[in-house]
Amino acid sequence: MASRFVDRVVIHLAAGNGGNGCASVHREKFKPLGGPDGGNGGHGGDVVLVVDPGVHTLLDFHFRPHARAGNGKQGQGGHRNGAAGEDLELRVPDGTVVLTEDGEVLADLVGAGTRFVAAKGGRGGLGNAALASRARKAPGFALLGEPGEERNLVLELRSVADVGLLGFPSAGKSSLISVLSAAKPKIADYPFTTLVPNLGVVSAGDTVFTMADVPGLIPGASQGRGLGLDFLRHIERCAVLVHVIDCATYEPERDPISDFDALENELAQYTPVLGGDLDSRPRVVVLNKVDVPDAAELAEMVRPDFEARGLRVFEVSTATHAGLRELTYALGQIVEEHRAAQPPPAPTKVVVTPKAVDDGGFTVEPDPEEPGGFIVRGAKPERWVRQTNFANDEAVGYLAERLYRLGVEKELARMGAEPGCAVTIDGVTFDWEPSTPGVVEALTGRGSDPRLEDRSRTTAAERKEARRLRREGTGPDLDTPNDEESGTEDADE
Numbered sequence: 001m002a003s004r005f006v007d008r009v010v011i012h013l014a015a016g017n018g019g020n021g022c023a024s025v026h027r028e029k030f031k032p033l034g035g036p037d038g039g040n041g042g043h044g045g046d047v048v049l050v051v052d053p054g055v056h057t058l059l060d061f062h063f064r065p066h067a068r069a070g071n072g073k074q075g076q077g078g079h080r081n082g083a084a085g086e087d088l089e090l091r092v093p094d095g096t097v098v099l100t101e102d103g104e105v106l107a108d109l110v111g112a113g114t115r116f117v118a119a120k121g122g123r124g125g126l127g128n129a130a131l132a133s134r135a136r137k138a139p140g141f142a143l144l145g146e147p148g149e150e151r152n153l154v155l156e157l158r159s160v161a162d163v164g165l166l167g168f169p170s171a172g173k174s175s176l177i178s179v180l181s182a183a184k185p186k187i188a189d190y191p192f193t194t195l196v197p198n199l200g201v202v203s204a205g206d207t208v209f210t211m212a213d214v215p216g217l218i219p220g221a222s223q224g225r226g227l228g229l230d231f232l233r234h235i236e237r238c239a240v241l242v243h244v245i246d247c248a249t250y251e252p253e254r255d256p257i258s259d260f261d262a263l264e265n266e267l268a269q270y271t272p273v274l275g276g277d278l279d280s281r282p283r284v285v286v287l288n289k290v291d292v293p294d295a296a297e298l299a300e301m302v303r304p305d306f307e308a309r310g311l312r313v314f315e316v317s318t319a320t321h322a323g324l325r326e327l328t329y330a331l332g333q334i335v336e337e338h339r340a341a342q343p344p345p346a347p348t349k350v351v352v353t354p355k356a357v358d359d360g361g362f363t364v365e366p367d368p369e370e371p372g373g374f375i376v377r378g379a380k381p382e383r384w385v386r387q388t389n390f391a392n393d394e395a396v397g398y399l400a401e402r403l404y405r406l407g408v409e410k411e412l413a414r415m416g417a418e419p420g421c422a423v424t425i426d427g428v429t430f431d432w433e434p435s436t437p438g439v440v441e442a443l444t445g446r447g448s449d450p451r452l453e454d455r456s457r458t459t460a461a462e463r464k465e466a467r468r469l470r471r472e473g474t475g476p477d478l479d480t481p482n483d484e485e486s487g488t489e490d491a492d493e
Contacts, residue, residue: 007157009061010101016044016069016085018122018145021130024077025138036138037079038128042072044121044148045085049098051114052091058155069119072145075127085121095160095237101152110160118153122146125387131398141395143387156233161199161212162335164238166263171246172288174198175318177213180328204332212238232270239338240282240331247287247295256287256302282334284312286327291317364411373422374415376408382426409434
């Protein structure tokens with residue numbers, strides 16, 4: 001069974017999820033609370049597209065369009081970090097273009113080994129050992145791992161060839177590439193014998209170039225008629241376009257001049273996705289099948305018309321090999337001139353984009369669906385929400401601290417937010433309760449945050465002022481019984 005050629009597929013990619021962090025406390029004999037020792041979760045694996053010269057079609061993705069990278073492992077106690085998820089490398093042909101479903105070009109993969117991260121794995125969550133600070137000695141929570149990126153992408157193969165052969169069906173393009181190179185395309189005497197682009201390597205002295213045989217084009221190809229729209233993309237990279245014209249056709253309404261003009265009209269209407277303009281590419285006209293007497297006479301008749309347009313014309317016969325040597329060296333010369341005109345490849349540069357001085361990393365805007373509500377957008381707050389375990393009050397308190405330090409509360413207040421209004425971040429809606437700048441971090445408690453409770457405990461400053469007033473005999477007794485029993489008064493003094 002003949003293999004299928006697939007040059008356009010839609011793939012569904014899912015990168016690996018990051019592993020959750022671990023909330024653990026070190027315990028051993030005579031040391032029941034030895035401090036937090038929860039490890040971090042491992043990062044999720046990426047989905048990477050890699051150019052492989054041994055791959056020539058996108059057929060594998062046609063049958064297996066779904067791909068998922070490995071997930072990161074969860075952290076463990078004893079400062080053991082979770083293992084990172086394994087990256088998934090997908091092999092693609094040289095010349096593959098990666099696009100979004102909307103047609104935006106993301107990457108043009110040319111050259112063996114070229115890599116493109118198509119889907120980024122999620123970050124692993126921090127364990128409670130990494131979250132410990134001078135104020136928060138033993139956090140009773142850990143951060144969750146981030147979900148991996150999921151994307152639907154379009155892969156299109158655009159042949160990497162120096163010379164592209166164009167022509168009507170049965171013009172002799174496959175025969176021409178078969179005698180100029182070692183390519184073995186299917187050749188028959190009926191239209192649309194060639195259903196897939198054929199590539200061949202041609203030598204012209206010291207110059208070696210590649211040639212692509214594009215399936216036959218007909219009027220309307222640029223709008224999808226026939227096979228043209230599917231295969232016009234394969235000539236986008238060509239340095240020179242060769243019109244192969246059948247001078248021995250038996251169709252009375254066709255002639256070399258009208259065939260040339262019809263295909264040029266299709267090229268003018270086709271817009272290359274990779275940019276550039278096909279009108280600027282050099283053209284060569286090949287009048288084929290001159291071994292037939294009538295075809296030779298017709299070629300001699302129309303040759304001056306093509307030359308008057310500034311085109312180089314060659315009369316060839318793939319049956320007798322007449323004119324092929326001159327054609328090969330002429331194409332080699334044009335390819336060499338094209339290569340010499342190209343700028344040398346620039347070395348890869350690392351571009352560092354500084355953060356704008358007025359960029360707070362987030363935006364706050366009114367919620368169109370919730371009167372009086374607001375939506376907070378930004379990479380940091382959205383990531384923090386995804387990492388938060390909302391079943392743990394202490395983790396929720398930690399999220400509130402991070403948002404406060406980022407300036408989200410200040411911006412909400414500036415926008416006119418009222419306490420209790422709905423604030424949405426990454427699809428999660430909160431009832432906003434502003435905190436005070438003097439919020440004290442949770443020092444005790446496992447899995448809960450004292451800041452979320454309504455406490456009326458007297459502060460140290462208030463107790464100190466109360467003692468001063470008692471000594472003077474003018475103030476009330478604000479100390480609690482627990483303060484005297486626990487020796488707090490002595491510690492304060």
